[in-house]
Amino acid sequence: MIVAKELTKRYGEITALDGVSFEARSGEILGYLGPNGAGKSTTISILTGLLAPDSGSASISGYDVAAAPVEAKARVGYVPEVPAVYETLTPEEFLGFVGRIRKLPESTIATRTPLLLDLFEIGDRARFRMGGFSKGMRQKVLLAAALLHDPEVLILDEPLSGLDAPSALLLREILRGLRDAGKTILYSSHILEVVEKIADRVVILAKGRVVAQGTVEELLRAKSGEAKRHLEDLFRERTEIADPEARARHFLAELRERRSP
Amino acid sequence: MIAGFLARLGIDGTSFRLLLGLQIRRDFEGSSPSTGSADAPGPIDDSPLLVNVAHNLSMATLVAYFAYVNFEPFGFAFVQMVVLMVAVAMALVAEFGVALLDPEVHAMLAHLPIPSRTVFAARAVNALFYVAVMATSWSLPGAILSFRVHGGSLVAPLAHFVASLLAALTSAVIVVAGYGLLARLVSPRRVHDATLYAQVLFSLLLFLGFLYGPSVLPSADGFVAFSRSPNALACPPAWFAAIAAGGPARLVTIAILAPIVGALVTVWLAAGYMAWLRSGAGARRTASGERANRGAGFVTRLFRRFAVREDERPSFDFAMIQMSRERAFRLRVYPLLGFPIALAVMATSMPSAHDRTLWTMLLLYAPNLYFPAVISQLPFTSSPDASWMWRTAPISRRSDVLIGAEKAFLLRFVASLFVVVAIFAVWVWGPIAGLGNAAAAALIACIFTVLDFREVADLPFTRGGSRTFSQIEMSHVMGRVVVLAVASAAQFYLVGTAPVTLLVLLPILVATFLGLLAWQRRGGLVAGAPAHA
Numbered sequence: 010m011i012v013a014k015e016l017t018k019r020y021g022e023i024t025a026l027d028g029v030s031f032e033a034r035s036g037e038i039l040g041y042l043g044p045n046g047a048g049k050s051t052t053i054s055i056l057t058g059l060l061a062p063d064s065g066s067a068s069i070s071g072y073d074v075a076a077a078p079v080e081a082k083a084r085v086g087y088v089p090e091v092p093a094v095y096e097t098l099t100p101e102e103f104l105g106f107v108g109r110i111r112k113l114p115e116s117t118i119a120t121r122t123p124l125l126l127d128l129f130e131i132g133d134r135a136r137f138r139m140g141g142f143s144k145g146m147r148q149k150v151l152l153a154a155a156l157l158h159d160p161e162v163l164i165l166d167e168p169l170s171g172l173d174a175p176s177a178l179l180l181r182e183i184l185r186g187l188r189d190a191g192k193t194i195l196y197s198s199h200i201l202e203v204v205e206k207i208a209d210r211v212v213i214l215a216k217g218r219v220v221a222q223g224t225v226e227e228l229l230r231a232k233s234g235e236a237k238r239h240l241e242d243l244f245r246e247r248t249e250i251a252d253p254e255a256r257a258r259h260f261l262a263e264l265r266e267r268r269s270p
Numbered sequence: 271m272i273a274g275f276l277a278r279l280g281i282d283g284t285s286f287r288l289l290l291g292l293q294i295r296r297d298f299e300g301s302s303p304s305t306g307s308a309d310a311p312g313p314i315d316d317s318p319l320l321v322n323v324a325h326n327l328s329m330a331t332l333v334a335y336f337a338y339v340n341f342e343p344f345g346f347a348f349v350q351m352v353v354l355m356v357a358v359a360m361a362l363v364a365e366f367g368v369a370l371l372d373p374e375v376h377a378m379l380a381h382l383p384i385p386s387r388t389v390f391a392a393r394a395v396n397a398l399f400y401v402a403v404m405a406t407s408w409s410l411p412g413a414i415l416s417f418r419v420h421g422g423s424l425v426a427p428l429a430h431f432v433a434s435l436l437a438a439l440t441s442a443v444i445v446v447a448g449y450g451l452l453a454r455l456v457s458p459r460r461v462h463d464a465t466l467y468a469q470v471l472f473s474l475l476l477f478l479g480f481l482y483g484p485s486v487l488p489s490a491d492g493f494v495a496f497s498r499s500p501n502a503l504a505c506p507p508a509w510f511a512a513i514a515a516g517g518p519a520r521l522v523t524i525a526i527l528a529p530i531v532g533a534l535v536t537v538w539l540a541a542g543y544m545a546w547l548r549s550g551a552g553a554r555r556t557a558s559g560e561r562a563n564r565g566a567g568f569v570t571r572l573f574r575r576f577a578v579r580e581d582e583r584p585s586f587d588f589a590m591i592q593m594s595r596e597r598a599f600r601l602r603v604y605p606l607l608g609f610p611i612a613l614a615v616m617a618t619s620m621p622s623a624h625d626r627t628l629w630t631m632l633l634l635y636a637p638n639l640y641f642p643a644v645i646s647q648l649p650f651t652s653s654p655d656a657s658w659m660w661r662t663a664p665i666s667r668r669s670d671v672l673i674g675a676e677k678a679f680l681l682r683f684v685a686s687l688f689v690v691v692a693i694f695a696v697w698v699w700g701p702i703a704g705l706g707n708a709a710a711a712a713l714i715a716c717i718f719t720v721l722d723f724r725e726v727a728d729l730p731f732t733r734g735g736s737r738t739f740s741q742i743e744m745s746h747v748m749g750r751v752v753v754l755a756v757a758s759a760a761q762f763y764l765v766g767t768a769p770v771t772l773l774v775l776l777p778i779l780v781a782t783f784l785g786l787l788a789w790q791r792r793g794g795l796v797a798g799a800p801a802h803a
Contacts, residue, residue, distance in 0.1 A: 057662045083664035093655035095731070097595035102587070110584040110663045138595075154659075 010035050010193050011056060011162060016065035018051050025051040027217040028065070033193050033210075035161075038184060040208030040225075041197040042240075044248050047214040049197050050090060053166050056195070057087050070161050070193075083111065086155035090166040090197075092147035096140035100126055100150045103139070104157055111158045118157075125153035128183075129176065144171035152180065163187065163194045169203060181207055205240040215248040281391045285384040289392035294399060319403060326357070326407035334411040343419050345493035347412070347430065347514035351507035354408045354434055355441040356476060358401060362445040363469055363605070390540070401442045402435065409434030416514065426514075433513035436529050440506060443532035450539025466604050473608030474615075481616050497521065566590070573681050578674065581667065585674030585730060589648070592731045593682050598652040599731070606640045610687065614694055630698045631762055633691060634711035635754045637684070638718045644683060645722045648675060654734035661732075668729075669793050675730040676723045676790075680716060688712035699766075706765045706772040713779035714757070718750070720786040 011033040018026040026048045033039035043049045054060035056067050058078045067074045069081040094103060101122060108118035126132040129149035139147060148171045155163060163184075169177045184194055184207060198204050204211060205225055213221040213228075221228055221243065228243055244250070273283040297319045330350075337349040412434070413427040420426035448468065456464040497517045502508035509528060512521035566574070570590060578586045593599060613636055617629035651657070665671060688708060696704030764771040 059658065059661050079664045079666045081664075082662060085662070087662050089658055091655065093653065093658065095592070095651070095653050095656045095659075097592060097653075102591060106584050106588055107659065107663075109587070110665065112580075112664075 010068075010070055011039070011164075011195055012066075012068045013052065013056070014066050016052065016055060016062045016067060018048075018055065018060070018062050024217050026055075026062070026065075029214065029217070029219055030065075031212045031219060031222055033162075033195050035193050036188055036191045037209045038188050038194040038196055038207055040204035040211035041195055041214070042199075042201065042204060042211055042244060043214030044250060046216075047248070048217040049214060050166065052214070053090075053164055053195075053197060056164055057085060058082050083158075084161045086158065086160035086163045088148070088151045088155045088163075088165045088168050090170070092144055092151050092171065094139045094142075094147050094150060097138060099134075099136050099138055100131060100153070101135040103150060104154055107154045108157055113158055121157055122153075125156055126150075128179075129153055145173055145176070148172055149176060156183075161192060163192060164197075165194065166197045167199065168196070169198070169200065177203075201240045201244055211240070213244060213247050220247040276391075279391070280385065280387050282385055282388045285382075285388045286392050286395075289384070289389065290395055293392065293396040297396070297400060319400075322361075323403060323407040326404060327410060329353075329357075330408045331411040334415050337412070338415045338419060342493060343416075343515040344497050344511055344517055346416070346419050347433065347511035348493060348497075348507055350409070350412045350430075351433065351437045351510045351514070354405065355437050355507055355510075356479075357408060358404055358438045358441040359445050359472070360476070361404060362397075362401075362442055363472055394540075397442065397446070398439075401438045405435045405438035406431075408438070412514075420515075429516075430514040433510040433525070436513065436525055437507065437510035439529040440510075440525075440532055443529060443536045447532060447536045447539050450536060454539065466600055469601065469605040470607050470611075473605035474611050475608075477609050477612035478615060481612055570681065573677075578677050579670070581670040582674035582677060585671040586678045587674075589675040589678035589730045590682060592651070593678060596651055596731060598650060599647055602647050603644045606643060609636060609640055610691070617694075617698065626698055627762070630695055631707075631758050634695065634707060635714075635758045637687060637715050638750055638754055641683065641715065641719060642722050642725075645679065645719070645726060648679070648726055648730050649728035649733045651731040651733065654732065657729070657732035660729050667793070669791055671729055672723055672726060673787070673790060675726075676719065680719060684712065684715050684719060688715065702769045702772075703766055706769060706776075707762060710761055710765070710772070710775055710779060711758070713776065713783055714754075716783045717779065717786060720783065720790060723790070 011031075013029055013031050016026050016029040017024070029048065029052060031039070041049055041052070051060065055062050056069065056074060058074050058081065061075060070084045072081040072084070074081045098106070104122045104125070105118055108122070113121075123132060123135065126135050129152060131146055131149050131153075134142070134146065139150065142150070148168070152168065155165070165184075168180060172180065181203075184196070188194055188209070196204060196208060208225060210224050211222065211228065212219055225240060229240065245253075276283045276286060330353075333350055333353050337346045341349060409431050413430040416426040416430040417423065449465070452464050452468055496502055497508060497512060497515075502512075502518075502521060503524070506528065508517070509521045509525035512518055513525050566587075574583065574586060610633055613629055613633040617626050617633060620626045620629055660671075688711070691711075692705060692708035695708040698704065699707065761775065764775065
């Protein structure tokens with residue numbers, strides 16, 4: 010379970026998070042949405058212990074991330090937004106490192122590593138250095154590492170980034186299975202269609218504040234009593250995004266005008 | 271006018287100006303932090319140019335004063351030219367990216383509509399700027415003092431400065447040409463790896479030069495005769511000293527021609543390298559750069575099994591791998607291997623047993639002088655963004671991580687070096703004195719290693735940038751020179767005269783080492799306060 014209470018974080022004059030509160034329960038996939046700069050990554054950095062909030066608190070499975078960071082971190086599997094890996098390591102070495110630092114028995118590491126690498130179809134590259142891996146392959150290694158210790162909580166920041174379609178479908182099924190097994194999953198993404206399909210509840214963030222949260226069904230019928238067609242409509246409305254079609258039309262018209270003599 | 275001139279050379283003026291401005295800004299500011307957070311600060315600026323300038327000025331002042339006190343005008347200029355040329359060469363040898371365009375930088379620029387000639391020109395002018403700044407900082411104290419050396423001549427400081435610029439330029443083109451030649455001789459794809467071996471060779475020659483050079487150079491008052499001898503023709507610093515001190519015309523002519531010829535050769539060699547980059551081979555390097563992993567060796571597995579605690583194993587394994595694979599680490603550390611090789615060469619070349627003994631003792635104790643430089647490089651990596659995996663890991667005891675890395679260092683560097691050194695010592699002194707002194711020296715190196723790890727404030731291979739050796743605290747090195755000289759002399763005398771003292775000495779050293787390890791494990795010798803990483 011993830012609990013964020015009144016999280017506030019400022020970077021100089023900029024307020025990245027302004028009293029953000031939400032909960033992700035056991036057996037639930039929580040979609041975490043927001044436009045660029047809304048504060049998603051800051052929230053995730055706080056939840057994973059990468060960043061300390063100015064005020065407020067965050068806890069993982071009942072452990073306060075600031076007061077009991079080791080206990081909290083031990084329960085999290087994390088996939089960062091950018092699949093940054095030590096290019097000198099092989100997937101096998103990387104998973105071995107992750108397993109040992111999480112104090113998994115060697116026998117568990119030995120059995121789960123090939124299982125996970127084969128699952129994501131990179132088993133044949135297990136002993137190749139990651140320097141030559143594509144973004145998608147690196148993402149698969151990170152997903153395998155996040156699942157290695159069978160964590161209670163998964164925090165995924167754009168997990169589909171770089172993945173091919175079969176891998177994306179596979180991941181979706183895995184996440185559903187993990188949810189059914191009682192895991193808590195925080196799924197941060199820009200891809201609204203995917204979140205709409207996979208998330209049980211969503212939190213929408215804009216300018217560092219929570220502007221909407223609830224189940225997808227609740228949120229889509231909240232406005233007028235009748236269900237809206239897509240999460241995208243709600244997202245636009247709540248995050249006060251100016252009509253993208255109009256903006257694109259305006260840009261293209263400008264471009265044509267400047268091209269003409 | 272400049273834009274027109276550049277256009278005639280096929281260089282896009284706007285792109286040239288932008289690229290050069292960007293590179294010079296990076297030189298001054300260092301790379302900006304790419305990772306970091308409130309509780310785990312990002313990388314420090316890596317060797318900004320102004321820090322280097324300040325350091326060069328202080329060193330140059332010492333060298334200039336030493337030369338002023340000890341030598342007549344030609345010797346005064348000669349000594350400074352030697353130091354300047356070596357300093358420039360060392361700086362460029364360690365910085366492949368400054369000397370030649372790095373394939374990774376090329377990959378970032380290649381898709382932009384910038385002619386490759388423009389990229390090369392910007393790179394070359396940036397390198398020239400870097401060299402000019404180095405030359406200026408190194409020559410300033412000498413130029414000021416040359417006013418007095420030459421009896422108040424106003425031309426002397428200018429001549430000293432011009433000579434320094436030409437010397438630095440020549441040194442730089444020799445290094446760049448060396449890189450270009452390397453890229454032609456070996457497969458360009460392997461140029462980075464070949465660079466490592468070239469650097470070890472270069473540092474070996476450099477150390478040999480430092481150790482052996484003074485014995486072949488003329489005495490303090492013999493420099494004038496030296497400048498007129500044929501030997502001076504083969505000694506580049508003498509060419510430039512001739513400009514600064516009004517030496518023979520033939521040396522002055524060579525000094526003026528050397529950078530021009532060197533630059534032409536460099537452009538020719540570098541052009542081949544650029545053509546290789548343009549061909550796309552540089553981009554393919556990444557895709558084909560995957561290599562199958564070789565598992566840990568028998569000794570490593572044995573050491574890991576019996577000497578590394580479970581909590582220390584993640585960082586032990588990680589550091590063992592990174593120390594042999596991390597390119598930035600290897601580039602800065604491997605050249606230091608030239609030092610023990612040079613000492614061994616010196617020891618074997620000595621005719622008398624007394625001198626062989628002296629050089630072998632130096633070989634045994636010198637690691638304590640350069641290991642701090644190696645240890646100071648441990649936190650740095652070329653993949654700092656990947657350090658999130660440390661910072662999100664449930665690490666309860668920071669000391670476990672550092673001790674794991676420390677044990678990897680002890681095995682990778684201390685143990686492997688002292689095995690070779692012990693064999694050498696046995697050859698020089700026989701089995702008892704050889705093994706005894708080598709064992710004692712190895713244990714002392716282990717003790718200093720534990721103490722040096724106090725200074726490692728960051729987790730291994732987690733920070734961007736690097737520390738140049740000039741920025742390393744020299745107090746550690748200088749302080750221990752005296753201690754080591756006295757201790758090694760006493761130890762050698764005791765072991766040589768009464769081998770039985772080994773029975774007392776070795777257990778004391780072992781106990782000290784284990785005691786320090788235990789103290790460290792309790793957090794007593796660990797830099798930085800945080801309980802978790």
